Amino acid sequence: MSADRRGGFRPAATRPVAGHVARKRFGQHFLSDRSVLAAIVNAIAPKPDDGLLEIGPGLGALTTELLHVASRLAAVEIDRDLCERLRRRFSDERLVLFEADALRFDPLLAADALGVRQLRVVGNLPYNISSPLLIALVASRARIRDQHFLLQKEVVDRIVASPGGKSYGRLSVILQAFYHVELLFDVPPESFDPPPRVDSAVLRMTVRERPLIDDLGSLQAVVTPAFAQRRKMIRSTLLPWLRDRGIEPGALAGDSRAEEISVETYCDLARQLRSISSIL
Secondary structure, X not given: OEEOOOOOEEOOOOOOOOOOOOOHHHOXXXXXXXXXXXHHHHHHOOOOOOOEEEEOOXXXXXXXXXXXXXXXXXXXXXXXXXXXXXXXXXXXXXEEXXXXXXXXXXXXXXXXXXXXXXXXXXXXXXXXXXXXXHHHHXXXXXXXXXXXXXXXXXXXXXXXXXOXXXXXXXXXXXXXXXXXXXXXXXEOHHHEEOOOOOOEEEEEEEEOOOOOOOOHHHHHHHHHHHHHOXXXXXXXXXXXXXXXOOOOOOOOOOOOEHHHOOHHHHHHHHHHHHHHHHHO
C-alpha cells in the first residue's frame, strides 16, 4: 500500500491471509496491509521500555510490528479463539495477555503487570464500542501518556471537530477537554480483512498536562442535554436546563446552537454545576 493525495493509502496488490473467520458480534475487521501497519508504528514511535497496551490485538499483526521495537507489551482481547492463537504465537515474556472485555477492563492492571507508571495505549478498535471505550479511558488518564487508535473515519472527524462544524458534538467536547487530538491519516476499507463498508482513520490522543476540567461526570451532565436537540437554539434547550439548576449562563446567546459553543465554555458551565452540586 502506498500514500495517496488525501494523506491516506492505496491498497497493496496482496494481503496476508487472515486464517480466522471474523465475528460480526465483535465487530472484527483485521488490519492486514503492511504499509499501514508500518505507518501506525512510525506514528507511535515506541521505545523498548515503553509500557504499551494494545486493545483488540486480533490476529497479532500490529502486535508483531510493535514487538519488533518494544521489549514487552500488554494486550486485552475478548475473543477466546484469538487469545489461544496469540498465546501460541507469542511467549508470556513478550506478551502479557488479558482475556477480557475492553469496556470492563481496568488499564491499570496492564500498567502494574508491565511495571510502568504510564501506558501508551494503541489499537484497531471495533466500531461498535469505540465511543464508549474512549470515554471510559478518560478515567485512567493519569496513568496514560497517549493513545493511537484506528477508528471509523466518521468517529475521528467528530472527535477532532471544531465548534461550528456539523461533526462537532458531545464526543468532540468530552475528549478535547482531556486530550490534544489529531487525525494522522486515512485508511481505506481495502486495508482490512474483511473490509468494512466505511473509511477509517488513525487518531492520536495526547493526554493534556492540565485538562480543561477535572470532573468528567459534570461535563457529561452539561453536554448531554445540550446536544440532545443540537439543531435547536439553546434558548429552548440548554438555557432552561442550566437555569433550573441555578447555573449562570453568562454571555451565552440564546440564539446560539449547541454546536457553536466552545469546549472551554462547556467546561466552565460544568464547573459551575459541580460547585452547586457540592453545596446542595
